[in-house]
Amino acid sequence: MRKWRTAVMVIGLMLLISSPVFAEEGAAGAADGSMSKGLIGLGAGLAIGLAAFGGGLGQGRAAGSSLEGIARNPGAADKMFVPYILGLAFIESLVLYAFVIAFLLRTKM
Amino acid sequence: MEHGFTWFSLLPFIADDPERQLIFTTIFIAAVLFIISAKVFNSIKKSPNPLIPPKKLSFQNFFELVIQATVNIMKDIIGHHAEKYLPLIGSLFVFILFCNLLGLIPGFLPPTSNLYTNGACAIIVFLYYNYQGFKEHGIKYLKHFAGPLIYLAPLMFVIEIISHLFRPFSLMVRLYGNISGDHAVLAIFSGLVPLVVPVIFLVLGLMVALIQAFVFATLSTVYIGLAVSHEH
Numbered sequence: 636m637r638k639w640r641t642a643v644m645v646i647g648l649m650l651l652i653s654s655p656v657f658a659e660e661g662a663a664g665a666a667d668g669s670m671s672k673g674l675i676g677l678g679a680g681l682a683i684g685l686a687a688f689g690g691g692l693g694q695g696r697a698a699g700s701s702l703e704g705i706a707r708n709p710g711a712a713d714k715m716f717v718p719y720i721l722g723l724a725f726i727e728s729l730v731l732y733a734f735v736i737a738f739l740l741r742t743k744m
Numbered sequence: 745m746e747h748g749f750t751w752f753s754l755l756p757f758i759a760d761d762p763e764r765q766l767i768f769t770t771i772f773i774a775a776v777l778f779i780i781s782a783k784v785f786n787s788i789k790k791s792p793n794p795l796i797p798p799k800k801l802s803f804q805n806f807f808e809l810v811i812q813a814t815v816n817i818m819k820d821i822i823g824h825h826a827e828k829y830l831p832l833i834g835s836l837f838v839f840i841l842f843c844n845l846l847g848l849i850p851g852f853l854p855p856t857s858n859l860y861t862n863g864a865c866a867i868i869v870f871l872y873y874n875y876q877g878f879k880e881h882g883i884k885y886l887k888h889f890a891g892p893l894i895y896l897a898p899l900m901f902v903i904e905i906i907s908h909l910f911r912p913f914s915l916m917v918r919l920y921g922n923i924s925g926d927h928a929v930l931a932i933f934s935g936l937v938p939l940v941v942p943v944i945f946l947v948l949g950l951m952v953a954l955i956q957a958f959v960f961a962t963l964s965t966v967y968i969g970l971a972v973s974h975e976h
Contacts, residue, residue, distance in 0.1 A: 640907050717817060717962060724959040728914050731921030 639725045672744050679740035686733030693726040751851045762853075770855040773842050781807070810838060817962065822969040829968050832872055836865060837961035840919070844953030847927050848946055856956075857924035859916060866912035869964045874908075877971030888971070911967060919956055926952045 701719045705712045750765060752772075758764040784804050788794045798804050814834050818826035840856060847854030855861045877885040889908075891900030926949050934942040 717820065720955065720959060721962060721966070724918060724963070727922075728918045731917055731925075734921045734925060735917055 642729060675740050675744050679737040679744075682733045682740065683730075683737040686730045690726055690730035694723055697722050697726065749851060750853055763858075766853065766855050766858050766861065769846065769853060770843070770861055773839065773846060773855065777838060777842060810834070814961065818965050821962070821965045822972070825972075826965075829876070829965070832868075833961050833965055833968075836869070836964060837957050840865065840960050841953065841957035844923055844957055845950075847923060848949050848953065854923050854927060856919050857927050859920050862916040862919040863912075865919075865960070866915040869915065869967065870908075870912040873964070873968045873971045876968055880972040885971070911963075915960060915963060919960055922952055922956045 697719065701715055704715060752765045752768055753759050755768070758768050780803050784802075784807050787798070787802075787804055791798075797808070811830070811834060814837060815827060815830060818829065818833060822829065843854050843856040843861070845854075846852045847857065874885075877888065881887075889901050889904040890897040891904070926945075930942060930945045930949055933945050
């Protein structure tokens with residue numbers, strides 16, 4: 636609970652800080668053409684790629700340990716379902732923030 | 745995101761404005777749900793013994809299934825008195841589920857692949873759980889924001905407010921990202937290979953539609969549960 640809260644907060648702060656940076660990027664892109672466009676594309680690709688990497692690792696750990704739990708105690712599968720799905724949703728939402736950022740970057744191109 | 749042909753683009757007045765099409769789609773879903781639930785309500789009211797399920801598969805079965813499952817999960821999370829919050833959670837679940845499922849039909853854009861539709865749902869959840877918290881605890885509800893130690897309260901208050909404000913935001917973005925991402929994947933693969941291969945992604949889309957509606961409803965339940973819970 637506390638972990639995802641801090642993670643969401645960090646992302647939020649980054650969002651807050653990054654909006655003026657995006658604005659400057661857009662202004663520069665209007666001025667000198669192709670190079671900054673390429674950099675924006677690179678940034679968008681890196682954002683979603685790194686986020687998918689981290690999210691994949693996290694979800695893999697979650698799925699692995701829940702499968703381990705079910706293998707040890709198959710009766711607990713029903714009770715584990717809701718927390719498991721919720722955990723995956725929280726991990727995934729961090730990836731989706733990166734998706735949104737990549738999408739915003741794409742519109743700046 | 746650009747979308748190819750949609751059935752609603754055949755209609756006059758909303759043809760060349762994608763946002764108007766989305767609003768119309770949302771109203772369409774709401775109307776369909778309204779008609780179905782009115783029908784189910786009538787059929788339950790008319791039947792001599794409502795406890796006996798109908799002979800054939802009907803919308804009544806569907807609603808009974810959904811409501812039973814929702815109530816069970818809500819009772820697991822909130823505890824007793826969970827039925828009080830069923831109207832909001834149940835309608836959110838069914839509405840979002842139908843919106844997501846509409847995206848699987850070729851020529852329809854799911855309304856939940858738009859930030860504004862999700863934002864409306866998420867803001868309603870945000871206002872509702874705070875309202876329920878105040879209703880349950882009175883002014884003591886603010887203690888939830890103050891943290892465990894009194895001298896840390898000024899710091900915790902800011903952190904908690906930010907974390908609470910991020911809840912509707914993350915609800916909104918999660919639904920939007922999943923559904924629009926899924927729709928984009930489906931569109932790309934049916935553009936690459938029009939036959940057979942998209943079926944895999946339609947099945948994936950069915951799972952995503954169900955799971956995302958479930959996650960939205962469950963998270964709203966968790967937020968309400970946290971707001972109205974009594975600490976022992």
